Amino acid sequence: MLRTAVASAAFALLALAAAAWLTHDFRTWTQEGARRYEVAREPVPAPSVEVLVPGLGERALPDLLASEGAATIVDFFYTDCRSVCAALGTAFQQLQARIRAGEAGAARAEVRLLSISFDPARDDVDVLARYASEMNARADTWRFATVADARSLAPLLRRFRVVVIPDGLGGFEHNAALLVVDPRGRLIRIFDYDRIDDALGFARAIAAGGADG
Numbered sequence: 637m638l639r640t641a642v643a644s645a646a647f648a649l650l651a652l653a654a655a656a657w658l659t660h661d662f663r664t665w666t667q668e669g670a671r672r673y674e675v676a677r678e679p680v681p682a683p684s685v686e687v688l689v690p691g692l693g694e695r696a697l698p699d700l701l702a703s704e705g706a707a708t709i710v711d712f713f714y715t716d717c718r719s720v721c722a723a724l725g726t727a728f729q730q731l732q733a734r735i736r737a738g739e740a741g742a743a744r745a746e747v748r749l750l751s752i753s754f755d756p757a758r759d760d761v762d763v764l765a766r767y768a769s770e771m772n773a774r775a776d777t778w779r780f781a782t783v784a785d786a787r788s789l790a791p792l793l794r795r796f797r798v799v800v801i802p803d804g805l806g807g808f809e810h811n812a813a814l815l816v817v818d819p820r821g822r823l824i825r826i827f828d829y830d831r832i833d834d835a836l837g838f839a840r841a842i843a844a845g846g847a848d849g
Contacts, residue, residue, distance in 0.1 A: 672813075672826040674797075679822035683795045686784040687752070690765035691775050694784050697792070701821040706748045707839040710815040711829070712798045714755035715767045720812040720829075724751075725771055727814070727829045732778050734836055746843040747836060749778040750817075754789060754800050754810070756782045796823055818842045 682698045689695055701708050709731060713721040728749055735747050753759035759767075764780040773780070783789045793800060800810040814835040816825040824842065827835040 679818070679824045680795060680797075682817065682821045682823070683788075683791055685788040685792050687781040688761050688764075688784050689779055689781045690761050690768060692779070695781075697781075698821040700779075700781070701750070701817050702819060704748070705819050705843070706746055707819055707843040708748045708750050708817040709835055709839055710750045710752060710796075710817055710823075711812065712752050712754050712793070712796070712800075712810065712815075713812075714753050714808060715759050715763055716755070717807065720810070724812055724829050727832050728773075728778060729771060731832050731836055732772075732774065734832070735777055736774065738840075747839045749773075751778070751780045752792075753780070753782040754793060754798070755808070756786050756789060816842065 682701050685697050686694050687697050687700065689700065692700075701710075709728075711724050711728065713724055715721075728751060731749055735749070738746075753764065759782050761782075764782060768775075768778070768780050771778075783792060792798075796815060798811060800808050803809050812829050814827040814829055814832065815823055816827065816835055816839050818824050819842070825835075825838055827838070
């Protein structure tokens with residue numbers, strides 16, 4: 637009986653240690669929570685991939701994110717999505733309105749928006765341009781992009797901890813959030829897509845140098 641008790645205690649300690657490691661000392665129990673904790677603890681530089689942007693052509697993603705000294709709120713989507721992407725689109729429309737209202741008369745841009753499609757086979761530059769028009773996106777505030785080479789998509793998604801799984805019906809299941817990237821092109825914070833004011837406030841603080849990335 638004593639041997640059984642000792643073995644049980646040892647197993648419990650091992651399980652506790654494993655749980656602590658998997659949850660970052662019990663700070664989070666979910667994969668999404670772990671992603672957010674890791675990004676907040678250590679900024680993630682954008683990978684050196686080429687993206688296609690309507691109106692701009694081919695650009696290196698780090699250069700695009702670091703242009704104009706602005707912080708960028710990024711989301712990942714695909715144009716044929718009719719579920720969470722629709723909610724993301726609405727959130728970005730609201731963000732665009734807030735950004736433009738806040739920057740009226742400002743000397744320089746503080747925050748920009750970037751929507752990156754993870755469906756390059758269907759979302760080419762022309763499709764993205766039409767979608768941007770449908771969303772009433774203003775190019776000086778909200779741009780769209782997709783990878784220039786489909787082989788660079790997987791590394792991009794891994795770097796930003798975006799999970800995309802084919803749903804078997806021609807679409808995708810994916811995690812959705814507002815990713816705040818600082819003016820140096822580093823992912824530094826992740827917010828739920830319904831926390832647009834928090835994401836925008838944080839992005840503005842980063843652009844102004846008022847938050848530590």
